[in-house]
Amino acid sequence: MTEVNTKDCAIEVDNIRKTFDGTEYVLNGINLKIPRGKITVIIGFSGTGKSVLLKHILGLLHPTSGIIRIDGEDINEMTEEERALNRTKFGVLFQYAALFDDMTVMENVLFPLREHRRELSKKRMEAIASEKLSQSGLEKKHFHKLPSELSGGMRKRCGLARALALDPQLLVYDEPTTGLDPVLTEMVDDLIVSTHKRIEGASTLVVSHDLYAAFRIGDYVAMLDSGRVLLHGTPKDFLETDIELVKRFIQKGFHKGPAEN
Ligand SMILES: Nc1ncnc2c1ncn2[C@@H]1O[C@H](COP(=O)(O)OP(=O)(O)OP(=O)(O)O)[C@@H](O)[C@H]1O
Ligand SMILES: [Mg+2]
Incomplete structure (x- = not known):
């Protein structure tokens, strides 16, 4: 042990x-x-x-x-x-990534920032969300798509970016x-x-x-x-x-x- x-x-x-x-x-x-x-x-x-x-x-x-x-x-x-x-x-990634289906990729990652980092400007939040998405390996051209328009791998990456939003x-x-x-x-x-x-x-x-x-x-x-x-x-x-x-x-x-x- x-x-x-x-x-x-x-x-x-x-x-x-x-x-x-x-x-x-x-x-x-x-x-x-x-x-x-x-x-x-x-x-x-x-x-x-x-x-x-x-x-x-x-x-x-x-x-x-x-x-x-x-x-x-x-x-x-x-x-x-x-x-x-x-x-x-904690940054948590569940099996099915559990994305909000009616929000874009970008909005999904912005969600925890809007909840917990209200002191940040809109521009700053977007910069952080973009950074997390890029680090998770999602290209910019996908940022404004809905989860239903993504492949399984891309959804995982989006879920990971959202899990990382608050620097856990x-x-x-x-x-x-x-x-x-x-x-x-x-x-x-x-x-x-x-x-x-x-x-x-x-x-x-x-x-x-x-x-x-x-x-x-x-x-x-x-x-x-x-x-x-x-x-x-x-x-x-x-x-x-x-x-x-x-x-x-x-x-x-x-x-x-x-x-x-
Ligand atoms: N909310 C709950 N109410 C009652 N029983 C529950 C609840 N959640 C889990 N259990 C029971 O607890 C046991 C363990 O469940 P758990 O989901 O932790 O298993 P697991 O090891 O994650 O299994 P798997 O590998 O299939 O995901 C199961 O018998 C399950 O039915
Ligand atoms: Mg289990």
Whole structure:
């Protein structure tokens, strides 16, 4: 298991348990220290609680018990205002990019700036949005199109640009490549790595079914099973483990290619 100093932790999940119905625990004592400045990939079979864990980290779900600290601060102790501010630390890209369909690419990226950076001039906001779109690899000629006029890859880039609008230090991706073809998958994985490298001090958390991606882009990998962390370590730790379930997951991943959702 990887030992991360609490001081070097971007996100600390301390003995989180979660039940929705009062009997069955979806998360059952999760301990996880997500190191600052690194890419951590969370893997695990379907239904093991990966997305539920992510929603706790983002403050969208509250744990039945346990503590989550972001930059050392307990999010349950925060006021509503502090919690809102805390959310702006995160850049989140969900599976389907979740763009606003009736807004142009540019307006999509302007949205968080208009919400949270009201002190900026219109011109400044547009300059920031253009910069984020360019950094995400979208050409200017697409800036005024609607999402429905874009390809899947371009929509991902637009979603990423919007996630980056507020210069987040914490980058979170839930299944960023599930359902994409192999070429697009590699492009999105490369984009995750280049974005991580460009933002100084950024910590990246990716939830993925894709074992190849986990080993290729992850500095660390954490595998969940039945609401617990089965193994948290480097890709090398995973290849050398004796834990039967982890070995099975790896074998399955490498025999069948990236697992399907
Ligand atoms: N809001 C909710 N209410 C009740 N049960 C929920 C809720 N959200 C998730 N669950 C349950 O929690 C369990 C874990 O779900 P979760 O979405 O975290 O799985 P996952 O590991 O992300 O799976 P996948 O790889 O398929 O995305 C599932 O059994 C799911 O039905
Ligand atoms: Mg999920």
